[in-house]
Amino acid sequence: MTAAKFSRLTDYPRPSVAVDIAVLTVVGDALCVVVQRDETGAPALPGRFIRDRHTVTETVHEVVQLKLGLSPDHIHPHLLRVFDDPDRDPRGWTISIAHAVALPAAQLTDVVGELQPVTDTGALTSGEALLYDHEQIIAAATDSLRRRYEDRPDPDNLLIPPYTLTELRELHEAILGRRLMRDSFNRRVQPLLAPQVDAAGSPVTRAAGGRPARLFAKGSAPTATFGWKLPSKDEQ
Template structure:
Protein backbone atom coordinates (compact mmCIF):
# COMPACT_ATOMS: atom_id res chain seq x y z
CA UNK A 1 0.00 0.00 0.00
CA UNK A 2 1.27 3.49 -0.84
CA UNK A 3 2.54 5.63 2.02
CA UNK A 4 -0.17 7.78 3.60
CA UNK A 5 -3.02 5.65 2.21
CA UNK A 6 -5.37 3.89 4.59
CA UNK A 7 -7.74 1.03 3.96
CA UNK A 8 -9.61 1.44 7.24
CA UNK A 9 -13.03 3.07 6.85
CA UNK A 10 -12.74 4.63 10.30
CA UNK A 11 -9.92 6.82 8.97
CA UNK A 12 -12.35 8.72 6.75
CA UNK A 13 -15.05 11.18 7.82
CA UNK A 14 -18.60 9.95 7.27
CA UNK A 15 -21.75 11.93 6.65
CA UNK A 16 -25.08 11.28 8.25
CA UNK A 17 -27.54 9.91 5.71
CA UNK A 18 -31.26 10.67 5.76
CA UNK A 19 -34.37 9.93 3.73
CA UNK A 20 -36.79 12.79 3.02
CA UNK A 21 -40.10 12.24 1.21
CA UNK A 22 -42.16 14.76 -0.75
CA UNK A 23 -45.79 13.61 -0.78
CA UNK A 24 -47.71 15.44 -3.50
CA UNK A 25 -51.43 15.61 -4.18
CA UNK A 26 -54.03 17.75 -5.91
CA UNK A 27 -56.60 19.52 -3.73
CA UNK A 28 -59.18 21.88 -5.27
CA UNK A 29 -57.18 21.97 -8.52
CA UNK A 30 -53.99 23.03 -6.66
CA UNK A 31 -50.85 20.96 -6.42
CA UNK A 32 -50.06 20.45 -2.72
CA UNK A 33 -47.31 18.89 -0.62
CA UNK A 34 -47.45 17.35 2.86
CA UNK A 35 -45.35 19.30 5.32
CA UNK A 36 -44.68 18.73 8.96
CA UNK A 37 -43.22 21.09 11.55
CA UNK A 38 -40.21 20.85 13.82
CA UNK A 39 -40.31 21.87 17.49
CA UNK A 40 -39.80 25.53 16.51
CA UNK A 41 -42.73 25.40 14.06
CA UNK A 42 -40.59 25.49 10.90
CA UNK A 43 -42.06 23.70 7.88
CA UNK A 44 -40.20 20.61 6.72
CA UNK A 45 -40.64 17.43 4.75
CA UNK A 46 -41.11 14.20 6.66
CA UNK A 47 -37.82 12.38 6.97
CA UNK A 48 -35.59 10.26 9.11
CA UNK A 49 -31.92 9.42 9.50
CA UNK A 50 -30.96 5.94 8.36
CA UNK A 51 -30.32 3.88 11.47
CA UNK A 52 -27.39 1.50 11.79
CA UNK A 53 -27.90 -1.77 9.88
CA UNK A 54 -31.03 -0.41 8.12
CA UNK A 55 -31.40 0.01 4.37
CA UNK A 56 -32.70 2.99 2.44
CA UNK A 57 -35.83 0.96 1.59
CA UNK A 58 -36.36 0.15 5.29
CA UNK A 59 -36.05 3.83 6.15
CA UNK A 60 -38.51 4.86 3.41
CA UNK A 61 -41.02 2.40 4.88
CA UNK A 62 -40.38 3.79 8.39
CA UNK A 63 -40.96 7.38 7.25
CA UNK A 64 -44.20 6.38 5.55
CA UNK A 65 -45.50 4.45 8.54
CA UNK A 66 -44.03 6.23 11.57
CA UNK A 67 -43.85 9.82 10.35
CA UNK A 68 -46.76 10.02 7.91
CA UNK A 69 -49.17 7.35 9.14
CA UNK A 70 -49.36 5.79 5.66
CA UNK A 71 -49.28 2.09 4.86
CA UNK A 72 -45.87 1.29 3.39
CA UNK A 73 -47.47 -1.69 1.64
CA UNK A 74 -49.82 0.56 -0.36
CA UNK A 75 -47.59 3.57 -1.04
CA UNK A 76 -44.51 3.28 -3.22
CA UNK A 77 -42.37 6.42 -3.44
CA UNK A 78 -39.79 6.63 -6.20
CA UNK A 79 -36.21 7.74 -5.80
CA UNK A 80 -36.01 11.40 -6.68
CA UNK A 81 -32.29 12.12 -6.30
CA UNK A 82 -29.52 12.51 -3.77
CA UNK A 83 -29.12 15.95 -2.17
CA UNK A 84 -25.51 16.16 -1.07
CA UNK A 85 -24.50 19.79 -0.61
CA UNK A 86 -22.10 19.58 2.36
CA UNK A 87 -23.72 22.69 3.85
CA UNK A 88 -27.37 21.64 3.41
CA UNK A 89 -27.83 20.93 7.13
CA UNK A 90 -26.29 23.32 9.70
CA UNK A 91 -26.13 20.50 12.26
CA UNK A 92 -23.50 18.66 10.25
CA UNK A 93 -22.59 16.89 7.03
CA UNK A 94 -25.84 15.21 5.96
CA UNK A 95 -26.79 13.59 2.69
CA UNK A 96 -30.49 13.19 1.86
CA UNK A 97 -31.74 10.39 -0.36
CA UNK A 98 -34.93 12.14 -1.42
CA UNK A 99 -38.03 10.31 -2.59
CA UNK A 100 -41.35 11.50 -3.96
CA UNK A 101 -44.81 10.06 -4.27
CA UNK A 102 -48.07 11.47 -5.66
CA UNK A 103 -51.30 10.26 -4.10
CA UNK A 104 -54.96 11.17 -4.52
CA UNK A 105 -56.15 13.49 -1.75
CA UNK A 106 -58.65 10.84 -0.63
CA UNK A 107 -55.72 8.65 0.45
CA UNK A 108 -54.31 11.46 2.62
CA UNK A 109 -57.28 12.16 4.89
CA UNK A 110 -55.47 10.80 7.95
CA UNK A 111 -51.90 11.70 6.95
CA UNK A 112 -49.73 13.21 9.69
CA UNK A 113 -48.99 16.74 8.49
CA UNK A 114 -50.54 19.55 6.51
CA UNK A 115 -51.35 19.61 2.81
CA UNK A 116 -50.21 23.03 1.62
CA UNK A 117 -50.37 24.51 -1.89
CA UNK A 118 -47.24 24.61 -4.02
CA UNK A 119 -46.47 27.28 -6.63
CA UNK A 120 -45.57 26.40 -10.24
CA UNK A 121 -41.89 26.69 -9.28
CA UNK A 122 -42.28 24.15 -6.47
CA UNK A 123 -42.09 26.65 -3.61
CA UNK A 124 -44.80 26.87 -0.98
CA UNK A 125 -47.43 29.35 -2.22
CA UNK A 126 -47.31 31.01 1.19
CA UNK A 127 -43.59 31.76 0.68
CA UNK A 128 -43.02 30.18 4.09
CA UNK A 129 -39.40 29.05 4.41
CA UNK A 130 -38.66 25.36 4.71
CA UNK A 131 -36.00 23.62 6.76
CA UNK A 132 -32.61 22.97 5.14
CA UNK A 133 -32.95 22.47 1.35
CA UNK A 134 -36.42 20.98 1.48
CA UNK A 135 -37.60 23.65 -0.98
CA UNK A 136 -35.19 22.18 -3.54
CA UNK A 137 -36.53 18.68 -2.86
CA UNK A 138 -40.12 19.87 -3.40
CA UNK A 139 -39.10 21.66 -6.61
CA UNK A 140 -37.43 18.47 -7.88
CA UNK A 141 -40.52 16.43 -6.92
CA UNK A 142 -42.89 18.77 -8.77
CA UNK A 143 -40.60 18.73 -11.83
CA UNK A 144 -40.60 14.93 -11.76
CA UNK A 145 -44.39 14.90 -11.48
CA UNK A 146 -44.75 17.23 -14.47
CA UNK A 147 -42.42 15.02 -16.54
CA UNK A 148 -44.48 11.90 -15.75
CA UNK A 149 -47.71 13.67 -16.68
CA UNK A 150 -46.29 14.82 -20.02
CA UNK A 151 -45.82 11.21 -21.10
CA UNK A 152 -49.01 9.55 -19.81
CA UNK A 153 -52.51 10.59 -18.82
CA UNK A 154 -52.79 10.68 -15.02
CA UNK A 155 -50.11 8.09 -14.13
CA UNK A 156 -50.62 8.72 -10.40
CA UNK A 157 -54.44 8.65 -10.49
CA UNK A 158 -54.69 12.17 -9.07
CA UNK A 159 -57.67 13.21 -11.16
CA UNK A 160 -61.20 12.30 -10.07
CA UNK A 161 -63.12 10.07 -12.42
CA UNK A 162 -64.57 10.47 -14.88
CA UNK A 163 -62.21 12.70 -16.76
CA UNK A 164 -61.63 13.00 -20.48
CA UNK A 165 -58.65 13.69 -22.68
CA UNK A 166 -59.80 16.43 -25.02
Protein backbone atom coordinates in the same frame (compact mmCIF):
# COMPACT_ATOMS: atom_id res chain seq x y z
CA MET B 1 8.43 -3.89 -2.03
CA THR B 2 6.50 -2.54 0.91
CA ALA B 3 2.91 -3.68 1.13
CA ALA B 4 0.35 -0.95 0.63
CA LYS B 5 -1.19 0.34 3.80
CA PHE B 6 -4.97 0.15 3.84
CA SER B 7 -6.85 2.72 5.91
CA ARG B 8 -9.83 1.77 8.00
CA LEU B 9 -13.23 3.17 6.98
CA THR B 10 -13.45 4.82 10.39
CA ASP B 11 -10.41 6.92 9.45
CA TYR B 12 -12.58 8.94 7.05
CA PRO B 13 -15.17 11.57 8.04
CA ARG B 14 -18.71 10.42 7.32
CA PRO B 15 -21.88 12.43 6.78
CA SER B 16 -25.22 11.58 8.33
CA VAL B 17 -27.53 10.11 5.66
CA ALA B 18 -31.26 10.79 5.60
CA VAL B 19 -34.28 9.89 3.48
CA ASP B 20 -36.70 12.76 2.75
CA ILE B 21 -39.99 12.22 0.94
CA ALA B 22 -42.10 14.72 -1.02
CA VAL B 23 -45.69 13.46 -0.92
CA LEU B 24 -47.67 15.25 -3.64
CA THR B 25 -51.40 15.43 -4.27
CA VAL B 26 -54.00 17.70 -5.86
CA VAL B 27 -56.67 19.45 -3.79
CA GLY B 28 -59.17 21.39 -5.88
CA ASP B 29 -57.06 23.16 -8.48
CA ALA B 30 -53.85 23.25 -6.40
CA LEU B 31 -50.82 20.98 -6.39
CA CYS B 32 -49.97 20.32 -2.74
CA VAL B 33 -47.21 18.71 -0.70
CA VAL B 34 -47.28 17.19 2.79
CA VAL B 35 -45.15 19.12 5.27
CA GLN B 36 -44.47 18.61 8.95
CA ARG B 37 -43.21 21.09 11.52
CA ASP B 38 -40.23 20.95 13.84
CA GLU B 39 -40.23 22.05 17.47
CA THR B 40 -40.02 25.70 16.39
CA GLY B 41 -42.98 25.39 14.02
CA ALA B 42 -40.89 25.59 10.85
CA PRO B 43 -42.15 23.46 7.92
CA ALA B 44 -40.10 20.65 6.40
CA LEU B 45 -40.58 17.46 4.43
CA PRO B 46 -41.04 14.25 6.40
CA GLY B 47 -37.73 12.44 6.71
CA ARG B 48 -35.61 10.15 8.83
CA PHE B 49 -31.92 9.45 9.28
CA ILE B 50 -30.87 5.95 8.24
CA ARG B 51 -30.35 3.79 11.30
CA ASP B 52 -27.47 1.40 11.82
CA ARG B 53 -27.58 -1.50 9.34
CA HIS B 54 -30.84 -0.31 7.78
CA THR B 55 -31.28 -0.04 4.02
CA VAL B 56 -32.61 2.96 2.11
CA THR B 57 -35.75 0.99 1.23
CA GLU B 58 -36.35 0.11 4.88
CA THR B 59 -35.93 3.77 5.82
CA VAL B 60 -38.40 4.86 3.12
CA HIS B 61 -40.97 2.47 4.62
CA GLU B 62 -40.20 3.81 8.10
CA VAL B 63 -40.83 7.38 6.97
CA VAL B 64 -44.12 6.38 5.34
CA GLN B 65 -45.30 4.38 8.34
CA LEU B 66 -43.73 6.05 11.38
CA LYS B 67 -43.54 9.68 10.28
CA LEU B 68 -46.56 9.96 7.96
CA GLY B 69 -48.87 7.40 9.59
CA LEU B 70 -49.60 5.69 6.27
CA SER B 71 -49.50 2.03 5.33
CA PRO B 72 -46.47 1.34 3.12
CA ASP B 73 -48.11 -1.70 1.50
CA HIS B 74 -49.33 0.04 -1.67
CA ILE B 75 -47.15 3.15 -1.60
CA HIS B 76 -43.98 3.02 -3.66
CA PRO B 77 -41.99 6.28 -3.56
CA HIS B 78 -39.51 6.63 -6.39
CA LEU B 79 -35.99 7.95 -6.10
CA LEU B 80 -35.46 11.57 -7.17
CA ARG B 81 -31.75 12.10 -6.56
CA VAL B 82 -29.18 12.65 -3.85
CA PHE B 83 -28.95 16.15 -2.35
CA ASP B 84 -25.41 16.51 -1.03
CA ASP B 85 -24.50 20.17 -0.60
CA PRO B 86 -22.19 20.09 2.46
CA ASP B 87 -23.95 23.19 3.82
CA ARG B 88 -27.53 22.00 3.27
CA ASP B 89 -28.13 21.34 6.99
CA PRO B 90 -26.88 23.83 9.61
CA ARG B 91 -26.81 21.03 12.21
CA GLY B 92 -23.94 19.28 10.46
CA TRP B 93 -22.78 17.42 7.36
CA THR B 94 -25.75 15.50 5.95
CA ILE B 95 -26.86 14.11 2.62
CA SER B 96 -30.44 13.34 1.65
CA ILE B 97 -31.58 10.48 -0.57
CA ALA B 98 -34.76 12.20 -1.71
CA HIS B 99 -37.87 10.36 -2.87
CA ALA B 100 -41.30 11.40 -4.13
CA VAL B 101 -44.74 9.85 -4.36
CA ALA B 102 -48.08 11.14 -5.63
CA LEU B 103 -51.25 9.96 -3.90
CA PRO B 104 -54.96 10.80 -4.19
CA ALA B 105 -56.06 13.38 -1.62
CA ALA B 106 -58.60 10.86 -0.30
CA GLN B 107 -55.73 8.66 0.88
CA LEU B 108 -54.21 11.52 2.88
CA THR B 109 -57.13 12.46 5.12
CA ASP B 110 -55.36 10.96 8.16
CA VAL B 111 -51.78 11.78 7.17
CA VAL B 112 -49.52 13.20 9.87
CA GLY B 113 -48.79 16.67 8.53
CA GLU B 114 -50.34 19.47 6.52
CA LEU B 115 -51.26 19.71 2.86
CA GLN B 116 -49.66 22.92 1.62
CA PRO B 117 -50.05 24.32 -1.94
CA VAL B 118 -46.74 24.75 -3.78
CA THR B 119 -45.48 27.02 -6.54
CA ASP B 120 -43.62 26.08 -9.72
CA THR B 121 -40.32 26.55 -7.89
CA GLY B 122 -41.14 24.21 -5.01
CA ALA B 123 -41.87 27.01 -2.55
CA LEU B 124 -44.97 27.06 -0.38
CA THR B 125 -47.56 29.48 -1.72
CA SER B 126 -48.03 30.66 1.86
CA GLY B 127 -44.58 32.24 1.65
CA GLU B 128 -43.21 30.22 4.57
CA ALA B 129 -39.61 29.14 4.11
CA LEU B 130 -38.95 25.42 4.27
CA LEU B 131 -36.04 24.08 6.29
CA TYR B 132 -32.76 22.95 4.72
CA ASP B 133 -32.94 22.53 0.92
CA HIS B 134 -36.44 21.09 0.92
CA GLU B 135 -37.69 23.60 -1.64
CA GLN B 136 -35.18 22.10 -4.06
CA ILE B 137 -36.45 18.60 -3.29
CA ILE B 138 -40.07 19.67 -3.85
CA ALA B 139 -39.08 21.40 -7.11
CA ALA B 140 -37.43 18.17 -8.31
CA ALA B 141 -40.51 16.18 -7.29
CA THR B 142 -42.96 18.51 -9.05
CA ASP B 143 -40.78 18.62 -12.19
CA SER B 144 -40.79 14.81 -12.29
CA LEU B 145 -44.56 14.72 -11.78
CA ARG B 146 -45.19 17.28 -14.54
CA ARG B 147 -43.06 15.34 -17.02
CA ARG B 148 -45.20 12.26 -16.41
CA TYR B 149 -48.46 14.19 -16.76
CA GLU B 150 -47.31 15.74 -20.06
CA ASP B 151 -46.93 12.21 -21.36
CA ARG B 152 -49.88 10.10 -20.19
CA PRO B 153 -53.39 10.46 -18.74
CA ASP B 154 -53.19 10.43 -14.92
CA PRO B 155 -50.17 8.08 -14.75
CA ASP B 156 -50.04 8.27 -10.93
CA ASN B 157 -53.74 7.41 -10.53
CA LEU B 158 -54.68 10.54 -8.58
CA LEU B 159 -58.27 10.29 -9.83
CA ILE B 160 -60.48 7.49 -8.57
CA PRO B 161 -62.24 6.02 -11.64
CA PRO B 162 -64.62 6.42 -13.25
CA TYR B 163 -64.18 10.10 -14.07
CA THR B 164 -65.23 12.61 -16.69
CA LEU B 165 -62.94 14.16 -19.27
CA THR B 166 -63.41 17.50 -17.54
CA GLU B 167 -62.23 16.06 -14.21
CA LEU B 168 -59.21 14.53 -15.94
CA ARG B 169 -58.34 17.77 -17.74
CA GLU B 170 -58.65 19.82 -14.54
CA LEU B 171 -56.30 17.38 -12.78
CA HIS B 172 -53.70 17.81 -15.52
CA GLU B 173 -54.13 21.59 -15.41
CA ALA B 174 -53.52 21.65 -11.65
CA ILE B 175 -50.34 19.61 -12.02
CA LEU B 176 -49.00 21.31 -15.15
CA GLY B 177 -49.84 24.78 -13.87
CA ARG B 178 -51.53 25.98 -17.05
CA ARG B 179 -54.91 25.90 -18.79
CA LEU B 180 -55.32 23.27 -21.51
CA MET B 181 -57.38 23.44 -24.68
CA ARG B 182 -60.48 21.39 -23.91
CA ASP B 183 -61.22 19.99 -27.37
CA SER B 184 -57.58 19.17 -28.14
CA PHE B 185 -57.15 17.52 -24.73
CA ASN B 186 -60.27 15.40 -25.23
CA ARG B 187 -59.15 14.27 -28.68
CA ARG B 188 -55.73 13.37 -27.30
CA VAL B 189 -56.86 11.39 -24.25
CA GLN B 190 -60.00 9.59 -25.39
CA PRO B 191 -58.15 6.95 -27.48
CA LEU B 192 -56.14 6.10 -24.35
CA LEU B 193 -59.18 5.64 -22.08
CA ALA B 194 -61.89 3.01 -21.67
CA PRO B 195 -65.44 4.42 -21.90
CA GLN B 196 -67.63 2.97 -19.14
CA VAL B 197 -70.75 1.09 -20.22
CA ASP B 198 -73.55 -0.58 -18.28
CA ALA B 199 -74.75 -4.17 -18.55
CA ALA B 200 -76.77 -3.28 -21.62
CA GLY B 201 -73.78 -1.71 -23.32
CA SER B 202 -75.05 1.85 -22.94
CA PRO B 203 -72.63 4.65 -21.96
CA VAL B 204 -72.44 5.40 -18.24
CA THR B 205 -72.79 9.12 -17.54
CA ARG B 206 -72.75 11.56 -14.63
CA ALA B 207 -74.70 14.78 -14.37
CA ALA B 208 -72.32 17.64 -13.61
CA GLY B 209 -74.44 20.79 -13.63
CA GLY B 210 -75.12 20.61 -17.35
CA ARG B 211 -75.84 17.75 -19.68
CA PRO B 212 -74.64 14.31 -18.48
CA ALA B 213 -70.96 13.63 -19.13
CA ARG B 214 -69.57 10.25 -20.13
CA LEU B 215 -67.38 8.39 -17.64
CA PHE B 216 -64.00 6.84 -18.36
CA ALA B 217 -61.25 4.75 -16.76
CA LYS B 218 -57.75 3.72 -17.79
CA GLY B 219 -57.59 1.96 -21.14
CA SER B 220 -56.16 -1.43 -21.97
CA ALA B 221 -52.73 0.12 -22.66
CA PRO B 222 -52.10 2.28 -19.54
CA THR B 223 -48.56 3.11 -20.63
CA ALA B 224 -49.66 4.60 -23.98
CA THR B 225 -48.53 8.21 -24.39
CA PHE B 226 -50.01 11.39 -25.81
CA GLY B 227 -47.18 11.58 -28.34
CA TRP B 228 -46.39 15.28 -27.88
CA LYS B 229 -46.85 18.13 -25.40
CA LEU B 230 -50.43 18.94 -24.42
CA PRO B 231 -51.57 22.21 -26.05
CA SER B 232 -52.18 25.11 -23.66
CA LYS B 233 -55.24 27.31 -23.91
CA ASP B 234 -53.08 30.37 -24.61
CA GLU B 235 -51.59 28.60 -27.67
CA GLN B 236 -54.85 28.75 -29.63
